[in-house]
Amino acid sequence: SILVQLNSFMARDQFLLNCAASLGIYNALTKYNLPKLSIKWPNDIMSVSKKLGGLLIENTLMQDEINHTIIGIGLNVNQLSFSKDLPLAVSMKQLINNHLDRDVLLNEIVESIQLQFDLIFQKKHKELWEAYDQRLFRKNAAHMFEDQQGEKFMGIIKGVSQQGLLIVENEEETLKTYNFKEITYL
Structure with a gap:
């Protein structure tokens, strides 16, 4: 530490x-x-x-x-x-x-x-x-994710907001932000 x-x-x-x-x-x-x-x-x-x-x-x-x-x-x-x-x-x-x-x-x-x-x-x-x-892992490439509600979706990591939220573009080409533990890589 x-x-x-x-x-x-x-x-x-x-x-x-x-x-x-x-x-x-x-x-x-x-x-x-x-x-x-x-x-x-x-x-x-x-x-x-x-x-x-x-x-x-x-x-x-x-x-x-x-x-x-x-x-x-x-x-x-x-x-x-x-x-x-x-x-x-x-x-x-x-x-x-x-x-x-x-x-x-x-x-x-x-x-x-x-x-x-x-x-x-x-x-x-x-x-x-x-x-x-x-240096973000899987940035700008399509991958499967799962959100807090258990919904699986294809998304593309676009970056991280200044608050530390992951920015993911979904299949509808909408940008959504996720906090830690709100989204899982599959």
Whole structure:
């Protein structure tokens, strides 16, 4: 876990923290030549349509500002096998056939996340949004989804709103936004 102190960061912009942390992990992993690396909204790291890991962010609020954030990271590094109930899990070692030094990797990830948070501190929010958007898993391709009501539909991910909502174009070419747990990838 990583603790980041924030100063006058508005709670309404909290999805930027997710963008920075996800991009930090993504950027650190690019040097390992993992195939088809992407970020699955809102916070999973994918390679060849399998889950390498993810993150969980916990914020501490003071009125309408975030005082600090804790970023918990789970990453499959050197595992060779996974439980049968995790059919989409994969490790870096499985993908590149090489044992990795976890301490070195951790330092690279922390440094990379810090660089992304520097963009937040420098108010380069548009740069973060664009980088996150460009790395979205399954963006601009048709895929099946299921909504909260259990309705299955074909949709195309178009991006993420500034509030962190997933923007999906449905079969009627209507754009709809979804919060976390309101839509599932099938």
